Amino acid sequence: MNDAWSHFARANDGEHLVPPGILGQSLWTSIADQTTRQLYAALLKRLRNGTGPARFRFRCDGPTQRRLLEMQLAATVAGEVEFHTRLVASQAREDVSLLDAEAPRSDALLTICGWCMRIPIPADQWLEVESAIPELGLFEESPLPMLSHGMCPRCYDTMLASLDDPNRARSGEITLGALPPV
Numbered sequence: 511m512n513d514a515w516s517h518f519a520r521a522n523d524g525e526h527l528v529p530p531g532i533l534g535q536s537l538w539t540s541i542a543d544q545t546t547r548q549l550y551a552a553l554l555k556r557l558r559n560g561t562g563p564a565r566f567r568f569r570c571d572g573p574t575q576r577r578l579l580e581m582q583l584a585a586t587v588a589g590e591v592e593f594h595t596r597l598v599a600s601q602a603r604e605d606v607s608l609l610d611a612e613a614p615r616s617d618a619l620l621t622i623c624g625w626c627m628r629i630p631i632p633a634d635q636w637l638e639v640e641s642a643i644p645e646l647g648l649f650e651e652s653p654l655p656m657l658s659h660g661m662c663p664r665c666y667d668t669m670l671a672s673l674d675d676p677n678r679a680r681s682g683e684i685t686l687g688a689l690p691p692v
């Protein structure tokens with residue numbers, strides 16, 4: 511974790527992620543979702559077996575910003591795996607309190623895909639946050655549900671396919687949750 515990591519964490523309610531706080535902890539203590547854990551485990555195994563680096567773009571939104579980040583994972587000769595993350599693009603958005611870590615919450619849980627930041631609605635669709643909020647009747651004056659990070663079927667299938675194709679995995683073509691047109 512470099513200075514840019516700490517700066518980003520502090521600017522996004524992530525004081526607990528600033529070193530030395532999380533240095534030395536297992537990666538798995540930071541990933542609660544079972545599907546995401548399995549996927550990272552498969553990715554790390556593949557990298558350590560020497561199939562080459564993996565690159566993918568994913569969303570890392572905040573209440574007032576949509577962000578597309580790129581992550582690259584690569585094994586070192588020592589058998590470690592390095593994670594490099596960089597900002598690809600961002601968009602300003604109207605403040606979405608559902609994504610505000612400080613907003614008051616009820617006990618209800620709402621799933622959000624931790625890769626594309628879409629939310630499932632009852633019609634078996636996953637929508638951008640702004641579209642899902644009216645569909646689910648989550649009005650600003652109600653206590654908001656807590657967010658539980660999961661993985662939507664589309665992101666899961668996309669990542670799984672990339673595991674089977676090292677060329678695609680290293681191509682940088684994989685995007686989970688492109689920024690919507692403005």
Ligand SMILES: [Zn+2]
Binds near residue numbers: 624627687
């Ligand atoms: Zn997704």
